[in-house]
Amino acid sequence: MEKLCKNKFRVGIRVATDEEPKFEFYTSRLGIRQADIIDYYHKSIKNSTKCELKMLHFFINTGIKDTTYYWSELTKCINVYCDLKKFCPSLDSLDIGGGFPIRTSLSFSYDYGYMADEIIQKIKNICEEREVDEPNIFTEFGSFTVGESGAALYSIVDIKKQNDNELWYMIDSSFITTLPDTWGIKQKFILLAVNHWDKEYQRVNLGGLTCDSEDYYNAESHLNQVYMPIVTDKQKAPLFLGFFHTGAYQESLGGYGGIQHCLIPAPKHVIIDVDDEGEMHTHLFAKEQSYKSMLKTLGY
Numbered sequence: 092m093e094k095l096c097k098n099k100f101r102v103g104i105r106v107a108t109d110e111e112p113k114f115e116f117y118t119s120r121l122g123i124r125q126a127d128i129i130d131y132y133h134k135s136i137k138n139s140t141k142c143e144l145k146m147l148h149f150f151i152n153t154g155i156k157d158t159t160y161y162w163s164e165l166t167k168c169i170n171v172y173c174d175l176k177k178f179c180p181s182l183d184s185l186d187i188g189g190g191f192p193i194r195t196s197l198s199f200s201y202d203y204g205y206m207a208d209e210i211i212q213k214i215k216n217i218c219e220e221r222e223v224d225e226p227n228i229f230t231e232f233g234s235f236t237v238g239e240s241g242a243a244l245y246s247i248v249d250i251k252k253q254n255d256n257e258l259w260y261m262i263d264s265s266f267i268t269t270l271p272d273t274w275g276i277k278q279k280f281i282l283l284a285v286n287h288w289d290k291e292y293q294r295v296n297l298g299g300l301t302c303d304s305e306d307y308y309n310a311e312s313h314l315n316q317v318y319m320p321i322v323t324d325k326q327k328a329p330l331f332l333g334f335f336h337t338g339a340y341q342e343s344l345g346g347y348g349g350i351q352h353c354l355i356p357a358p359k360h361v362i363i364d365v366d367d368e369g370e371m372h373t374h375l376f377a378k379e380q381s382y383k384s385m386l387k388t389l390g391y
Contacts, residue, residue, distance in 0.1 A: 150188035243337030287320035
């Protein structure tokens, strides 16, 4: 998907109706190439009696990062807006896709204020240089908005010695089911032991319960091991660990109550609220999926 979307743009159009409010929507196409946007406007939108162009949306696959690549792509996007504005007076909005990054490690460092100021200043400078009115600016910062709202907690149910170099901690679930981005796009999350902080730490591999060879946590591109407390008796004092800032895109692949990868049940969902006095309260949102409900879905 990222490869398909790279350097492509989506066009937003507003349907012209006799009643207010007017309805805005996006074309269903998976982006339009930069070189094709003006031609697409002339052929499909300019002479239409049912719609007018209001917004240009672009998506930069790397997200908003302070890199030469990002600033180069953003400059191209703004210039496309200015080119299109010359032919399309109704165009007045620019939608910046790609989004701010969220914290995925304790060493994360990102200057949000600086980036926002630089983006707005660049849009202003290019529009002034091109003698085009500055657009309304919209954003689609999905992960940045909801990422910190979720966490996934696991217990270690087994410890396996694979060879002289590999010690595996097995979680009571599947990464593919409950944290699919760790499997699908090698996403990293903040990982912390929840208890046993006073014990010595050792390097371990984290694996899921399924037989799938991809069901493990890939901590780094070339280093799969992470540091976890040493557990000597997991029955009397089990180790719990948590992945944090998982609130974006981590819904179970089969949906809650559906069929999960390798028939691993959907986990229990707990809501944590904080009241006006700062006290935390929890309530059960959905109980853990049972094997009976899964078998019923399969027709048994």
